[in-house]
Amino acid sequence: MPTTVDIVIPVLNEEVALPVCLEKLYAFIAQHPDRNWRVVVADNGSTDRTTAIANELASQYQDLSISRLELRGRGRALKQAWTMSDADVRLYMDVDLSTDLKALPSLVGAIADEGYEIAIGSRLMAGSEVVNRTLKREITSRGYNALIHVLFPCPGFRDAQCGFKAVSKRTAEQLVPLARDNAWFFDTELLLLARKARYAIKEIPVHWEDDPDTRVKIVSTAWEDIKGLLRLRFKGRPTPSSAT
Numbered sequence: 001m002p003t004t005v006d007i008v009i010p011v012l013n014e015e016v017a018l019p020v021c022l023e024k025l026y027a028f029i030a031q032h033p034d035r036n037w038r039v040v041v042a043d044n045g046s047t048d049r050t051t052a053i054a055n056e057l058a059s060q061y062q063d064l065s066i067s068r069l070e071l072r073g074r075g076r077a078l079k080q081a082w083t084m085s086d087a088d089v090r091l092y093m094d095v096d097l098s099t100d101l102k103a104l105p106s107l108v109g110a111i112a113d114e115g116y117e118i119a120i121g122s123r124l125m126a127g128s129e130v131v132n133r134t135l136k137r138e139i140t141s142r143g144y145n146a147l148i149h150v151l152f153p154c155p156g157f158r159d160a161q162c163g164f165k166a167v168s169k170r171t172a173e174q175l176v177p178l179a180r181d182n183a184w185f186f187d188t189e190l191l192l193l194a195r196k197a198r199y200a201i202k203e204i205p206v207h208w209e210d211d212p213d214t215r216v217k218i219v220s221t222a223w224e225d226i227k228g229l230l231r232l233r234f235k236g237r238p239t240p241s242s243a244t
């Protein structure tokens with residue numbers, strides 16, 4: 001039986017990017033028939049035509065489903081899509097395909113074949129390529145990841161925020177529900193919970209091309225991220241066993 005993989009695409013007001021993304025993604029997975037691929041568009045809070053367009057696309061593409069919530073937050077969308085899934089591997093990628101799809105087979109293979117619990121794309125490794133990044137984003141990203149290393153020495157990963165991550169069934173069932181953040185800090189929180197629980201994390205170098213169309217408000221997001229780090233550092237991190 002081929003491994004079942006759910007590819008979750010979180011979207012907030014992405015009526016333009018979504019059809020382009022799905023066309024490229026379906027062309028790519030058609031070239032990789034070794035997995036049983038399914039795609040989930042996870043929309044929460046869109047106020048443009050994203051929902052209507054996603055519904056139209058669901059009738060065109062095979063194995064495409066839609067998850068919809070009213071409250072915003074990428075973490076919230078991922079939690080819902082990953083915990084509702086029954087797939088062997090559950091991953092997400094940003095709709096702008098900033099991460100080149102050529103890393104997708106390695107991301108899935110890390111979980112399906114190599115036994116990792118989490119696999120993440122990284123823009124901060126030897127072998128990573130980053131194109132079009134503004135200096136502001138580069139500095140914020142490097143500064144944030146450096147702060148993680150100060151507060152949590154040897155965290156086991158270099159790039160917490162790349163929008164390209166996969167988790168195992170066990171991670172989705174046992175760890176994801178312990179993450180409290182519902183927005184951008186969710187990714188970091190999940191990785192730090194995984195580290196505490198000694199879940200194996202694989203980091204994969206990716207080719208990243210920045211898309212200037214962003215939903216991120218840098219100052220408020222950075223502040224929320226710092227508050228999240230301080231919460232985990234000083235209030236502790238639950239582990240699956242200590243939470244039950």
Ligand SMILES: Nc1nc2c(ncn2[C@@H]2O[C@H](COP(=O)(O)OP(=O)(O)O)[C@@H](O)[C@H]2O)c(=O)[nH]1
Nearest residue numbers: 010011012042044072073074077094095214215
């Ligand atoms: N479901 C959902 N997706 C979101 C939300 N905010 C952002 N996204 C999606 O998260 C992904 C990354 O957003 P983007 O603005 O490209 O972030 P950046 O690349 O860090 O600037 C895109 O697919 C967005 O549509 C949200 O509140 N809910």
Ligand SMILES: [Mg+2]
Nearest residue numbers: 094096098211
């Ligand atoms: Mg982007």
